[in-house]
Amino acid sequence: MAPPRLPLNALRAFEATARLGSMSAAAGELGVTHGAVSRHVRELEAQFGLSLLRRQPKSVVPTPGGAQLASCLGEAFDLMRLGVSRLAPSPLTLSCSATIAMNWLIPRLGGFKRDNPDVEVRLNINYGEVDFVRDEISVAIRSSMFRAPQDVVIRPLLREDIGPVCHPDYAARLGLSVPEDLARARILGTATRPAAWREWLEVIGHPDLLLDAQETYDHFYLLIQAAASGLGMAMAPRIVAIDAIARGHLVAPFGFTPGPHELSLWIAPHLRARSDVKRLVAWIQADMIASS
Amino acid sequence: MAPPRLPLNALRAFEATARLGSMSAAAGELGVTHGAVSRHVRELEAQFGLSLLRRQPKSVVPTPGGAQLASCLGEAFDLMRLGVSRLAPSPLTLSCSATIAMNWLIPRLGGFKRDNPDVEVRLNINYGEVDFVRDEISVAIRSSMFRAPQDVVIRPLLREDIGPVCHPDYAARLGLSVPEDLARARILGTATRPAAWREWLEVIGHPDLLLDAQETYDHFYLLIQAAASGLGMAMAPRIVAIDAIARGHLVAPFGFTPGPHELSLWIAPHLRARSDVKRLVAWIQADMIASS
DNA sequence: GCCGCCTGTGAGTTTTCCTGACAGGTCCAT
DNA sequence: ATGGACCTGTCAGGAAAACTCACAGGCGGC
Numbered sequence: 001m002a003p004p005r006l007p008l009n010a011l012r013a014f015e016a017t018a019r020l021g022s023m024s025a026a027a028g029e030l031g032v033t034h035g036a037v038s039r040h041v042r043e044l045e046a047q048f049g050l051s052l053l054r055r056q057p058k059s060v061v062p063t064p065g066g067a068q069l070a071s072c073l074g075e076a077f078d079l080m081r082l083g084v085s086r087l088a089p090s091p092l093t094l095s096c097s098a099t100i101a102m103n104w105l106i107p108r109l110g111g112f113k114r115d116n117p118d119v120e121v122r123l124n125i126n127y128g129e130v131d132f133v134r135d136e137i138s139v140a141i142r143s144s145m146f147r148a149p150q151d152v153v154i155r156p157l158l159r160e161d162i163g164p165v166c167h168p169d170y171a172a173r174l175g176l177s178v179p180e181d182l183a184r185a186r187i188l189g190t191a192t193r194p195a196a197w198r199e200w201l202e203v204i205g206h207p208d209l210l211l212d213a214q215e216t217y218d219h220f221y222l223l224i225q226a227a228a229s230g231l232g233m234a235m236a237p238r239i240v241a242i243d244a245i246a247r248g249h250l251v252a253p254f255g256f257t258p259g260p261h262e263l264s265l266w267i268a269p270h271l272r273a274r275s276d277v278k279r280l281v282a283w284i285q286a287d288m289i290a291s292s
Numbered sequence: 293m294a295p296p297r298l299p300l301n302a303l304r305a306f307e308a309t310a311r312l313g314s315m316s317a318a319a320g321e322l323g324v325t326h327g328a329v330s331r332h333v334r335e336l337e338a339q340f341g342l343s344l345l346r347r348q349p350k351s352v353v354p355t356p357g358g359a360q361l362a363s364c365l366g367e368a369f370d371l372m373r374l375g376v377s378r379l380a381p382s383p384l385t386l387s388c389s390a391t392i393a394m395n396w397l398i399p400r401l402g403g404f405k406r407d408n409p410d411v412e413v414r415l416n417i418n419y420g421e422v423d424f425v426r427d428e429i430s431v432a433i434r435s436s437m438f439r440a441p442q443d444v445v446i447r448p449l450l451r452e453d454i455g456p457v458c459h460p461d462y463a464a465r466l467g468l469s470v471p472e473d474l475a476r477a478r479i480l481g482t483a484t485r486p487a488a489w490r491e492w493l494e495v496i497g498h499p500d501l502l503l504d505a506q507e508t509y510d511h512f513y514l515l516i517q518a519a520a521s522g523l524g525m526a527m528a529p530r531i532v533a534i535d536a537i538a539r540g541h542l543v544a545p546f547g548f549t550p551g552p553h554e555l556s557l558w559i560a561p562h563l564r565a566r567s568d569v570k571r572l573v574a575w576i577q578a579d580m581i582a583s584s
Numbered sequence: 585g586c587c588g589c590c591t592g593t594g595a596g597t598t599t600t601c602c603t604g605a606c607a608g609g610t611c612c613a614t
Numbered sequence: 615a616t617g618g619a620c621c622t623g624t625c626a627g628g629a630a631a632a633c634t635c636a637c638a639g640g641c642g643g644c
Contacts, residue, residue: 004567005322006304006369006372006376008300008301008304009300009301011372011376012297012300022590022591023590023591024589024591030297031297032632032633033633033634034591034592035591035592035593035635035636036633036634038591038593039592039593039632039633040632042592043565046564046565046566047565047566047567048376048379048381048566049381049382049562049563049566049569050379050381050382055590055591055592056590056641057589057590057591057640057641057642058589058641058642059590060590060591065379068375068379069376069378069379071375072371072372072375072378073371073372073375075368076367076368076369076371076372076375077298077368079365079367079368080298080303080364080365081298082364083360083361083363083364083365083368084303084340086361086364087342087357087360087361089340089341089342090341090342270341271341272338273338273339273341274339274340274341275296275339277341301600314621314622315621315622324601324603325602325603325604326621326622326623327602327604327622327623327624327625328601328602328603329622330623330624331601331602331624332601334623347621347622348610348621349609349610349620349621349622350611350620350622351621352621352622
């Protein structure tokens with residue numbers, strides 16, 4: 001008969017219990033209920049034929065043997081974690097447009113780093129096509145304007161709500177109340193989304209209105225900054241304007257309307273099960289929803 | 293979001309695979325199928341987002357990262373095993389009668405030690421009542437003549453087949469063919485089982501025959517040896533005579549008949565889940581059945 | 585006394601793990 | 615070539631482990 005396999009999960013539960021001096025605390029650390037921990041410890045005691053913990057009213061104390069075992073186990077688990085962490089993982093790289101990066105991601109990234117101090121996020125500022133392997137991209141935030149590569153895991157984030165934005169004083173000065181009033185405004189555009197104003201006019205039901213960009217910026221984020229500086233009206237997705245609106249740098253006199261595009265997460269298929277990838281994805285999804 | 297729990301079972305499967313250079317070998321060591329190991333390894337690779345093994349036609353070779361991880365894991369598991377083995381277990385103690393010990397157990401004990409080199413078995417030569425705690429007994433072989441203590445785990449072994457035995461030459465000289473012929477034999481008895489002959493006569497359907505012990509030994513094993521020396525007929529359970537019969541030291545001219553008692557294993561309840569206890573119990577059960 | 589905090593335990597359920605069977609691949613011997 | 619031995623990969627289905635939920639009981643503090 002072969003030597004019995006070590007009951008690894010039970011050993012982990014016991015180690016945490018001995019270290020924390022409490023089954024409930026160990027259960028919290030392991031993300032299970034106290035009952036599960038209690039069972040694991042009893043299973044070990046039965047298997048070894050001796051008691052590992054002295055039960056006390058408000059806590060548990062390892063017996064001498066239990067303490068020695070716990071210390072061995074602690075070292076062993078540390079060693080495992082060390083080995084796993086040494087696995088030279090390719091860095092976690094998030095690709096998104098400069099606009100999203102500046103107006104949504106970077107201001108919120110501190111929160112992710114606070115919750116996940118051990119995860120390092122590299123940014124890749126880009127939009128459009130992605131080569132996950134060549135550029136070592138783990139996750140990309142992309143608009144549905146672009147086609148995802150084959151095999152990529154896609155998680156829809158949100159439909160882009162779009163609307164005109166400008167500086168609050170600018171809006172007040174022009175007295176905007178209906179879309180037609182925009183004829184009085186200076187219309188700002190961007191080279192990367194030449195159809196932006198046309199798309200908006202269509203979704204709000206004024207396809208007849210003609211608003212042509214009187215000034216065109218090379219980059220979307222320059223456009224946003226121009227609008228925030230009071231230089232005119234920009235057509236912007238809510239997600240990139242929301243912070244500026246909250247700070248009072250921008251207003252959206254006509255609100256936002258669901259636009260023709262949506263934002264998605266593209267996840268490198270070979271990395272989709274990696275824990276840091278999963279954590280980043282979960283965080284982006286949650287924070288995107290929270291800020292929409 | 294909490295840091296992910298280490299997938300311990302998968303890590304163990306990978307460690308064995310890397311050490312043995314083969315999933316099938318690892319599966320053998322762990323007592324599972326190769327499919328299970330394959331899944332575990334793939335799960336790890338997915339979770340870490342990198343490949344741990346280079347697949348080759350007839351084997352697998354750890355990648356550099358995989359080799360480093362495997363070495364860490366190997367140390368960690370060794371440490372765990374060490375910690376567990378240090379748990380000062382009470383010694384494994386088997387209690388049985390001197391007769392069983394001499395005529396059945398000890399000749400077979402080598403086989404158990406060969407299959408379980410890491411298990412040390414202490415013997416407690418005794419019969420009748422057992423105090424598992426005071427005498428630190430783990431397992432006892434006992435006859436149903438005795439009452440087991442409360443709470444003991446009982447595993448029936450076999451019904452005692454009993455019959456008269458003597459030296460082959462002695463049987464030939466007397467020309468025994470029917471029980472009545474035993475009147476010509478010298479009847480040997482033992483103080484510990486004074487009713488042995490009577491019980492046999494009853495189970496073979498000759499309650500009328502009267503065979504009284506003409507010589508009585510203090511111990512059963514002395515009785516067996518006396519019979520094997522040609523001093524007369526002894527009433528013996530098959531299980532204690534079987535080896536002497538096989539070696540030609542004894543014969544059972546009337547065979548063996550199911551007797552009124554049976555042999556059982558009594559297992560100390562607080563030790564019943566201990567792996568060495570379970571292995572000893574399994575071995576005794578298997579070998580008892582094999583030799584009956 | 586009552587309440588809060590701990591652990592123990594049972595039934596029932598979810599999740600994990602494993603099996604068993606098959607497929608594809610390489611190497612070796614025939 | 616061709617068949618056999620021996621790997622690994624994969625899938626559906628089933629056994630076993632793990633977990634949850636709910637309740638019970640003990641102890642200490644307010």
